[in-house]
Amino acid sequence: MSDDALNPALLPAGLADLLPPDAEREAALVEAMLAVFAGHGYERVRPPLLEFEEGLFAGSGAALAEQTFRLMDPVSQRMMGLRADTTPQVARIAATRLARQSRPLRLCYSGQVLRVRGSQLQPERQLPQAGIELIGGRGPAETVQADAEVALVAAEALDTVGVAPTLDVTLPTLAPALFEAAHLAGPARQRLAHALDRKDAAATAALVAECGRANPIAAPALAPLPALLQAAGLADGALAALEAANLPPAARAIADNAAAVVAAIRARAPGLRVTLDPVEFRGFQYHVGVAFTLYGPGRTGELGRGGRYLSPGDPANTALGRGAGNEPATGMTLYPHAVLRAARPAPLRPRLFLPAGTDPAAARSLRAAGYATVAALSAADTPQSLRCTHVLENGRAVPFGETL
Amino acid sequence: MSDDALNPALLPAGLADLLPPDAEREAALVEAMLAVFAGHGYERVRPPLLEFEEGLFAGSGAALAEQTFRLMDPVSQRMMGLRADTTPQVARIAATRLARQSRPLRLCYSGQVLRVRGSQLQPERQLPQAGIELIGGRGPAETVQADAEVALVAAEALDTVGVAPTLDVTLPTLAPALFEAAHLAGPARQRLAHALDRKDAAATAALVAECGRANPIAAPALAPLPALLQAAGLADGALAALEAANLPPAARAIADNAAAVVAAIRARAPGLRVTLDPVEFRGFQYHVGVAFTLYGPGRTGELGRGGRYLSPGDPANTALGRGAGNEPATGMTLYPHAVLRAARPAPLRPRLFLPAGTDPAAARSLRAAGYATVAALSAADTPQSLRCTHVLENGRAVPFGETL
The missing domain is CATH 3.30.930.10 (Bira Bifunctional Protein; Domain 2)
Structure with missing residues (x-):
């Protein structure tokens, strides 16, 4: 040990x-x-x-x-x-x-x-x-x-x-919905997911193009991804990019729902900063x-x-x-x-030094006024040793150090 | 399973x-x-x-x-x-x-x-x-x-x-101090401790007497135990019994300390009910x-x-x-x-039903007034289904069931 x-x-x-x-x-x-x-x-x-x-x-x-x-x-x-x-x-x-x-x-x-x-x-x-x-x-x-x-x-x-706060909205089912629509699976899907994860625009564009060559019928569903990756930011811009994108039905429903949620948030809290990262x-x-x-x-x-x-x-x-x-x-x-x-x-809470023998009722009203009353247990305890910010002077709390 | x-x-x-x-x-x-x-x-x-x-x-x-x-x-x-x-x-x-x-x-x-x-x-x-x-x-x-x-x-x-609350004071070192003064150890000590633990006055008295016969020189230190066992109750009576008891020095110090603690408590909270169980x-x-x-x-x-x-x-x-x-x-x-x-x-907190579309500022001031504002998410939500106690009538909260 x-x-x-x-x-x-x-x-x-x-x-x-x-x-x-x-x-x-x-x-x-x-x-x-x-x-x-x-x-x-x-x-x-x-x-x-x-x-x-x-x-x-x-x-x-x-x-x-x-x-x-x-x-x-x-x-x-x-x-x-x-x-x-x-x-x-x-x-x-x-x-x-x-x-x-x-x-x-x-x-x-x-x-x-x-x-x-x-x-x-x-x-x-x-x-x-x-x-x-x-x-x-x-x-x-x-x-x-x-x-x-x-x-x-x-x-x-x-x-x-x-x-x-800033509220960041994400649509974790959107990219997977595009992968599904593109029949993308296996290592190709993993590579694209990883590129999106890293927010790597060049790799995303290259992988989307590569998928398009491999599967010209289904892969166009992936085409909106590079633009959506770039659109991350204030909600208005990102929603506009989603609106403009050519999305397959499942992804369109996700985008429309996001727009409705952001609109409902805006209606009730116009001052809240809202960002949106679609992918x-x-x-x-x-x-x-x-x-x-x-x-x-x-x-x-x-x-x-x-x-x-x-x-x-x-x-x-x-x-x-x-x-x-x-x-x-x-x-x-x-x-x-x-x-x-x-x-x-x-x-x-200000800490008020309470000398031994202070009237309990006086201490109670000082606590009610927001002070922590820290009682001396003996004459050896001082405002310093009890880390007090205030002391009593003629029954009133005054900042320690400002007494006569 | x-x-x-x-x-x-x-x-x-x-x-x-x-x-x-x-x-x-x-x-x-x-x-x-x-x-x-x-x-x-x-x-x-x-x-x-x-x-x-x-x-x-x-x-x-x-x-x-x-x-x-x-x-x-x-x-x-x-x-x-x-x-x-x-x-x-x-x-x-x-x-x-x-x-x-x-x-x-x-x-x-x-x-x-x-x-x-x-x-x-x-x-x-x-x-x-x-x-x-x-x-x-x-x-x-x-x-x-x-x-x-x-x-x-x-x-x-x-x-x-x-x-x-009632404050019950106990002196867990008092009985052991008497055992020490009486040189009481082994099974005899265990039996006496057990009798005190059960608050068995008869067994305590018998064991104290038995110890006194076995060791007439030291065992008288145990003599106060039966009276102290009986004295458990309101602090004044128990303290009087401790004061009257013939205690060896270590036990006397414990009793005097208890009296001082109870006195300090009394001085600051005369209304608090204090009991004392000495043994x-x-x-x-x-x-x-x-x-x-x-x-x-x-x-x-x-x-x-x-x-x-x-x-x-x-x-x-x-x-x-x-x-x-x-x-x-x-x-x-x-x-x-x-x-x-x-x-x-x-x-x-009273629960106030908030119909869909209620002005957010109005809802805020009702929360500030102490209501929990429970929002309907759709027309299907009712004051009953949201377990509300109050509803809005002309912008004021009124108890549910008292509306026209």
Whole structure:
């Protein structure tokens, strides 16, 4: 065992203590965001940190199976997982305990998730999440409204904590729909997907041309790709490029839906900056419609992510006439640790030094006025040693250092 | 595999979903209690859910080693534990990352803990905790003030969420001090400890008499035990019994310290109901001074627990002149799931039905007025299907059912 192994200050890689004042700031912004969710009728649920793997790995959870810590439950002798994401748990709650509640169902949550390994971009193995799920919805018009609402509520939550977000819309099913229409499969499909992924315009154009020579009948479906790759940017320009493109029917429906969602967002939040990347599909494996990423200003990076997916149904739901199948849903997860870096720092509560023997009623009214009253335990405690910003002078709080 | 194993609604024993409205209510009362802690200068920390076992099992953590889920960290190939208690983590933070901060140090926390097995009394295997630790303090007068402060801040936190608590003080070192003075060891000590534990007055009296016959020189130190066992109850009576008892020096110091702590509590909170059980010591293995339990009214049971302990020091602290040894500390952990059962239910936000196309600005001001605005996604959504309590009538919110 090395010396490091005995150092009590050492934590496992990617696991960290949040210290003052960050821990309080993060908690405050999580509660402020959850209050926005509650204001739009999203009701809070709190699934457990551990549950049987079958539940965690259903639906969208399958993507995170390899990133999930697994434990044997000594009570049931079955394998449990430590959640790596909260959405599959909320889907389980919707499909089971809240199966009989009418749709659409609006739920929200906050809590920690754990991952087996960090990455270079995201070394943290414990991450806070705060999110919403809007489950159910009957037709295309309703899903457009649902998608717009979820994006807007998440953007409003960021706005509330002082972050003006940019909403980036992606259409993860659009490029695959063009691949399908072009009967593109195997290595050719992989190469083209990889070129789009790298945003490599030259390679994309070359591969589209090569496919056209190989299959002159179906491959023209790929022709819009180079222009759509270039169109990524502010939503208006990207939507115009989609409108102008010659798209096969399935892709046209995806583009029209995107235009409707962006229009619904614009109608309710004309000031929100919206971008659109039509052919981006990386990292949205389980999304079946529009997907969203929220960015902060400058280099603050990704603050949240979500989109339309299918929420796994409970087989028992057949009895409710809802079928045993999946339910349409849209969700959005915000990342409070990233939001904390992007948010304006909340002012800290001033710390008022309370000499021994201060009247408890006076201390109470100073706390009600917003001070943290930090009591001296003995004459040895001073405003400095208790890191106080204020002291009492004739019963009033005055900034420390400005006293006579 | 049985049918149960395939039922997605089934969670591992002792792990549960918290549903609406309980999840929001619990979160609200946790934040209200943490605001009380912050008001007294306790700064929030958030240790990770997982860390190396050495850290979790130091000091007071050793008592929970068997109750801690253990996992191999694939990154370091070392064993990690899923915390079963938060106090050892806060002690680690105080001894390492906050080692250079002057004492006393006031820290607070909230979060989930996990236990390998539930018990009949406490079947839950995941429990929320919210607590405070006051670490450091130089002499006996200071520790009395620290003990009183921690008990009072925890009681105030309960009071804030509508629970009038009873503070029960115990002296877990008193009976052992009498055993020591009487040179009582082995089976005789175990029998007497067991009789006290059962609060069996007859057995206690008989065993004390038996010890007196076996060792007439030292055993008289046990003579106060039957009277002290009977004295458990309101603090005044119990303190009078301690005052009247003929105690050996170590036990006298414990009794005098208890009287001083109760007096300090009384001075600041004359209205708080305080009880004292002088010879209770069950469940307080690592406490070195007074210990506290907070009860709610009626049968709501234990809402929190704490007391004076030794916070493990970091060997590296020798360089700071603080010695490598332990630091004196007092802490208190509240149990939000139990507080939720005892607290008056917070009123729920009224749910206002928002027809499609409602002006976003109007909706915003209704949210600011305290309504959850629940938007119809299509004409198929009704106030009933969205479980709304209020609807709009001429732009005003009126209770649903009272409209014309």
